[in-house]
Amino acid sequence: MNDQSDKIQKVLSEEDCKKLLEKYYAGETTLAEERLIDEWLSSDNTQTNAYNPDKAVRSWIAVWKREYIRKEKYIHRKTVYRRIASIAAVIALLFCCSATIYYTRLANSEYYLAYIHSVKITDEELVFQQMQQSINNVSENTSLIDEQLHAVFEGFQIDE
Amino acid sequence: MRFKIILFFLFISLYASAQKDLSVSQFFDGKFNKSEKAIVTLLKGKKLTLYNLSVFHSITINDSPAIVQQFTDAVLSDKEMANQVEIVYAGDRVLACYLQLAPVSDDAGQNRFILFRSPNKDSATLIYMEGETDLDELIKLFITKKK
Numbered sequence: 001m002n003d004q005s006d007k008i009q010k011v012l013s014e015e016d017c018k019k020l021l022e023k024y025y026a027g028e029t030t031l032a033e034e035r036l037i038d039e040w041l042s043s044d045n046t047q048t049n050a051y052n053p054d055k056a057v058r059s060w061i062a063v064w065k066r067e068y069i070r071k072e073k074y075i076h077r078k079t080v081y082r083r084i085a086s087i088a089a090v091i092a093l094l095f096c097c098s099a100t101i102y103y104t105r106l107a108n109s110e111y112y113l114a115y116i117h118s119v120k121i122t123d124e125e126l127v128f129q130q131m132q133q134s135i136n137n138v139s140e141n142t143s144l145i146d147e148q149l150h151a152v153f154e155g156f157q158i159d160e
Numbered sequence: 161m162r163f164k165i166i167l168f169f170l171f172i173s174l175y176a177s178a179q180k181d182l183s184v185s186q187f188f189d190g191k192f193n194k195s196e197k198a199i200v201t202l203l204k205g206k207k208l209t210l211y212n213l214s215v216f217h218s219i220t221i222n223d224s225p226a227i228v229q230q231f232t233d234a235v236l237s238d239k240e241m242a243n244q245v246e247i248v249y250a251g252d253r254v255l256a257c258y259l260q261l262a263p264v265s266d267d268a269g270q271n272r273f274i275l276f277r278s279p280n281k282d283s284a285t286l287i288y289m290e291g292e293t294d295l296d297e298l299i300k301l302f303i304t305k306k307k
Contacts, residue, residue, distance in 0.1 A: 110205030115193040130201045134218035135302045137285035138256065138277040 021054060183234035184274055188217050188288055197222050213291035220285040228284040235276045244295045260295035
């Protein structure tokens with residue numbers, strides 16, 4: 001504490017500090033000057049009752065400032081959270097709308113595609129040919145059986 | 161290109177959802193697209209209305225006896241859920257199987273069909289279709305037309 005007092009005394013005399021206090025009450029001090037006042041008021045030079053009102057004012061201001069900053073931070077945080085929530089809601093809404101539109105379009109879209117031995121084909125005609133080939137593949141057997149049955153029963157007549 | 165791939169897989173998943181309760185659905189997830197032994201066709205659109213169909217998805221596989229067996233097992237498993245069944249056997253082996261399945265609940269009116277044929281143990285064709293038609297109509301349309 002003594003070091004601090006000496007340091008302040010080296011920079012400012014008691015007279016200077018009193019002038020600073022006057023300037024402070026006139027609302028004309030800078031933040032750096034206010035810091036100097038605080039340091040001076042907490043130094044050994046001001047341990048008399050004469051400076052108690054000044055100390056009380058500065059203490060009250062310090063408490064009020066802390067509370068103000070805390071509230072400001074709370075309000076700022078609340079605003080930031082609200083902003084984030086709004087942005088998230090808008091993004092979610094946009095995503096849902098896009099997904100719905102996309103899904104609907106996809107469900108109603110046309111698609112003609114084939115992979116022939118890993119080669120991708122998108123030509124509609126070729127894809128339709130391939131579709132026809134697939135149908136032929138599954139129907140070959142039945143027509144063969146029909147033909148065979150027809151051949152077996154050919155010539156038979158049912159007597160009524 | 162990346163967008164198209166995502167689009168394709170979304171499309172696959174969309175139709176996989178219609179097949180989700182079926183055993184054959186496992187084969188229509190796109191895994192045969194890059195197979196050298198497979199031919200995959202996937203059609204959806206107005207041009208299929210000619211056949212009263214909305215979706216046509218087929219896989220033809222060659223030189224793959226294990227996969228043919230998997231196809232057969234899956235089709236026989238789905239047979240239990242079918243409304244209409246036509247099976248052709250060659251001895252103990254399933255030569256062909258045609259199934260008509262009930263529509264998926266949220267898509268009433270769209271019947272589902274599975275057509276399967278395996279001319280030998282190494283190759284097979286599996287078709288999944290959806291449409292407002294019935295199995296008799298399809299057989300008449302495809303087979304009679306062919307004859």
